[in-house]
Amino acid sequence: MALRLKLRSILLLQNRRRFSTSILNPNSNTPLTGKEKSRAALSLLRAEKNPERILDICRAASLTPESHLDRVAYSKAISKLRDLNYFNGIRSFVEESMARPDMKSERYISHFVVLYGQAGMVADARKTFEEMHEMGLDRTVKTLNALLFSCVLAKDYKEMKRIYMEYPKIYGIVPNLDTYNNVIKGFCESGESSSCYSILAEMGRKGVKPNGTTFGTMIAGFYEEEKFEDVGKVLKMMKEEHSITPGTSIYNIRIQKLCKLKRSREAKALFESILSRGYKPNKVTYYHLIHGFCKEGDLEEAKGLFERMVKSGIKPEGECYFTLVYFLCTGEDFEAALKICKECLAKGWVPNFTTMKLLVEGLASISKVDEAKEIIGHLKKEFSANADRWTEIEEGLTK
Secondary structure, three states: OHHHHHHHHHHHHHHHHHOOHHHOOOOOOOOOOHHHHHHHHHHHHHHOOOHHHHHHHHHHHOOOOOOHHHHHHHHHHHHHHHHOOOHHHHHHHHHHHHHOHHHOOHHHHHHHHHHHHHOOOHHHHHHHHHOHHHHOOOOOHHHHHHHHHHHHHOOOHHHHHHHHHHHHHHHOOOOOHHHHHHHHHHHHHOOOHHHHHHHHHHHHHHOOOOOHHHHHHHHHHHHHOOOHHHHHHHHHHHHHHHOOOOOHHHHHHHHHHHHHOOOHHHHHHHHHHHHHOOOOOOHHHHHHHHHHHHHOOOHHHHHHHHHHHHHOOOOOOHHHHHHHHHHHHHOOOHHHHHHHHHHHHHOOOOOOHHHHHHHHHHHHHOOOHHHHHHHHHHHHHHOHHHHHHHHHHHHHHOO
């Protein structure tokens, strides 16, 4: 692999000459700053479907995991390439990145191992870990954790178990809290939440203390498997054996999972109980409840919770508005949907095309054509690329 990376390094230098930043800013000769390159790349990646052009955009931007924007761009590119089944391109791009002199660190290699997992390429993630020594880097618990997380992302839980059981001994690595939390996450996602008890026991033997993430993941797993007695058992274990008091994040997990199981009434009862004990819900708490009641068709309850959230001084995020507008439209409560949508648009947030089409056509169906046209006018102004589609819809409203 060392020779291959050297060759990649030479090719990379050639690529840097070949992939001009003009692809990022074709209408200007003004050089872009690093942040401007990242933003331009991310904007282009959102719409790009040609796999080679996706790679060209990434190369032109000289992405680095050091930057948050670049990490988002890396992730977006890998996801699109995976969906296009362009695995050789992913492999080539990651190897090029690892060959860059500024990328040779444990931190960056860990990031690339995770990207391989995101692409479902666990064999490549494992090979990268195993060949780190050839790159002049030590294998550490950080890179082991990246490999385990890579397996979880790829849903290769069998390989995750094997690596967890074998690699610490083979490479002389002492697992830490993140190691165990990754394995617990894998067990819970694979429907084997009960196996987490043995992981907790091992943590106790090794002197590693579980944290809120450990127990939150277990609680989520037991709810997914509808093992409600185990949820109670874990909550008791948290408080009595580890002196961890459940906070808002734990309650949000419980509320989310109950809503997902279409037990939103139970979730609301839990919500009211935590309020009575002095806990402060946040926008995530309300969103889970609103989404849960919307999915169960109880739009009045969802609207009431939304109003309650706003009155309590908690500001909803865009996704909360989008969800409520969509379900109000599918429930044919177009007047309420219009009110929520106007609030949303005033904040600069716009629901997707499908939701907005439901709204304008629904308004027209209840003789509110002027309101529908007002919405369309706003959309045509903000999104000129879709202007023709909205003009066609507008013309059909009065037919």
